[in-house]
Amino acid sequence: MNVYISADMEGISGVVHGAQTEPGAREYDRACALMLGEVNAAVEGALAAGAARVVVNDSHWNMRNLRIEELHPAAELISGSPKPFSMVQGLDASFDAALFVGYHAMSGTSPASIDHTYTDAIHHVWLNGREVGEIGINAAFAGFHGVPVALVTGDQMATAEARALLGEVATVQVKEAYSRSAARCLPVAEARRLVREGARAALAQRRGPLRFDAPYALKVEFVNTGQAEMAALMPGSERLDHRVVQYSHTSYVEVYRAWRVFYNLAGAA
Structure with missing residues (x-):
């Protein structure tokens, strides 16, 4: 094991x-x-x-x-x-x-x-809602x-x-x-x-893994608008609101990469 x-x-x-x-x-x-x-x-x-x-x-x-x-x-x-x-x-x-x-x-x-x-x-993060x-x-x-x-x-x-x-x-x-x-x-x-x-x-006595259905939609609400503006610079992202940016993909690996980019870009705001 x-x-x-x-x-x-x-x-x-x-x-x-x-x-x-x-x-x-x-x-x-x-x-x-x-x-x-x-x-x-x-x-x-x-x-x-x-x-x-x-x-x-x-x-x-x-x-x-x-x-x-x-x-x-x-x-x-x-x-x-x-x-x-x-x-x-x-x-x-x-x-x-x-x-x-x-x-x-x-x-x-x-x-x-x-x-x-x-x-x-x-501020908040949602994965497939x-x-x-x-x-x-x-x-x-x-x-x-x-x-x-x-x-x-x-x-x-x-x-x-x-x-x-x-x-x-x-x-x-x-x-x-x-x-x-x-x-x-x-x-x-x-x-x-x-x-x-x-x-x-x-x-x-381990159970089964956590599964979300593809496509995976990661929605992120940032603390302020400047952070959302920076995150929305990432290609493929969608700005849903003043502080909310979303990224979707059929591979969760790519969604995780996007998540890494989101919060690192936000840190530069």
């Missing part, structure tokens, strides 16, 4: 404020250590479930948060940015399951730890390749979002958000134990 892990930081126990997640910030190294601990716990759970290969994709910020010398020695690491497929780089049909560790709720969710969807330029965040955007990429998401970890809103979208997916809640920048966090050892056991159990 081959297992893919996409690892973010905002959904990790002990990480409660955006300032902790920014490279160079006073608490950043501490947050990286907390992230590493839960990622290693997921790797241990995957190995206990019989995984022969585990690939971890560092999926937060500049994507250089995990130190390979401290990562579980059985795991491969995808590190650095930019990557063509960002949080799901390297995920393809060779994997039997994906685990989303340290994920957070979509932009506009409350109370949720550091809610956003990829960048602060994004269904509102999605990072969990949905990335799970759809996995599903396009026939790979089910077996586990999602994070706060109570991220895990609820995952269950609403993915049905009976296994989830592990490691903290309860009180606001965007405050949460009650499980003790480090307990959070890691739950992630480890959750990964092992999830891989033993």
Whole structure:
């Protein structure tokens, strides 16, 4: 069994404020250590479930948060940015399951730890009419390749979002958000134990992949009109409103590429 892990930081126990997640910030190294601990716990759970290969994709910020010398020695690491497929780089049909560790709720969710969807330029995202965040955007990429998401970890809103979208997916809640920048966090050892056991159990009973019907229509509402103006420069895009731009294609891989272009262009506004 081959297992893919996409690892973010905002959904990790002990990480409660955006300032902790920014490279160079006073608490950043501490947050990286907390992230590493839960990622290693997921790797241990995957190995206990019989995984022969585990690939971890560092999926937060500049994507250089995990130190390979401290990562579980059985795991491969995808590190650095930019990557063509960002949080799901390297995920393809060779994997039997994906685990989303340290994920957070979509932009506009409350109370949720550091809610956003990829960048602060994004207000809402819809895929074929269904509102999605990072969990949905990335799970759809996995599903396009026939790979089910077996586990999602994070706060109570991220895990609820995952269950609403993915049905009976296994989830592990490691903290309860009180606001965007405050949460009650499980003790480090307990959070890691739950992630480890959750990964092992999830891989033993994984369900089918998330499927959307082609053509895939990605509709993005930006925070301001300037961001939408920049995103609409992409060939093939359609501006639906002052702040809303859409892109459609029969391949979700191309839609994901468009998504990457959208939010990067918006960041230049």
